[in-house]
Amino acid sequence: MKYYIQRQLNEYGPYTLADLQRYVAQGSISLSDMTRSEGMTEWTPVSQVIGNIPIPAPMQPGYAPGTPAYEGTVYAGGTNVYGAQGAMPVTTTGPVPPDFHWALVLLIGFLTCGLFWWAWWIVEGVFVRKVKPDSKALLFVILSFVCNFAGGFIRGLMRAINPGESVNYGVPFYLIAFLLFVIAEFQMKNDLEEYYNSVEPIELRLHGGMTFFFAVWYFQHHLSRIAQWKKTGTLAPQGS
Secondary structure, rough: EEEEEEEEEEEEEEEEHHHHHHHHHOOOOOOOOEEEEEEOOOOHHHHHHHOOOOOOOOOOOOOOOOOOOOOEEEEOOOOOOOOOOEEEOOOOOOOOOOOOOOHHHHHHHHOOOOHHHHHHHHHHHHHHHHOOEEEEEEHHHHHHHHHHHHHHHHHHHHHHHHOOOOOOOOOHHHHHHHHHHHHHHHHHHHHHHHHOOOOOOOOOOOHHHHHHHHHHHHHHHHHHHHHHHHHHOOOOOOOO
């Protein structure tokens, strides 16, 4: 008899009873996940199907022997790993990142004179707080935005008061904003790498240079990649 698994409105399978045992053992399927056999319409917890049947020893999850971990492979149930027809994500415990193509973030930012970049930078910071509640990245992002805004406001105000004034009084605020921005970049980098190499280990590696020069779009590239993994069970190669 074959079984289907339902998770977050998605349906996976079919799997044999042995498949269910194996995936429960390796943590890809939870005993609380809902399942039904072929020909049935009612869903029931996996625990009721497995019952007291012994669960085999955990297999090495994530990839087929001899292939690089997490580099475009299909996980836990993918046809190139165990031969099952459906692909189940190895882990779905963490939140799904914002899935918005980095090129669209770049384009909309140009059309909004950079305002959307700040907005999306905050969106990314909020997500990092979800996976790492003690993260300070969002705080540094907001402080950077406030200092940048204050610099522009003071510059405009002084020019309005004294049109001939050549000194830009906003420069100190711009410098502080830049410093806070860089701190936010690398704080976010460290937080993402720590989470995705421990809680949900996908061997995430973020390049320092790409982080410094392209932080918002670079992070979004990887967040979209992770979001697709969450939805499909397949993690694309991370590239740089």
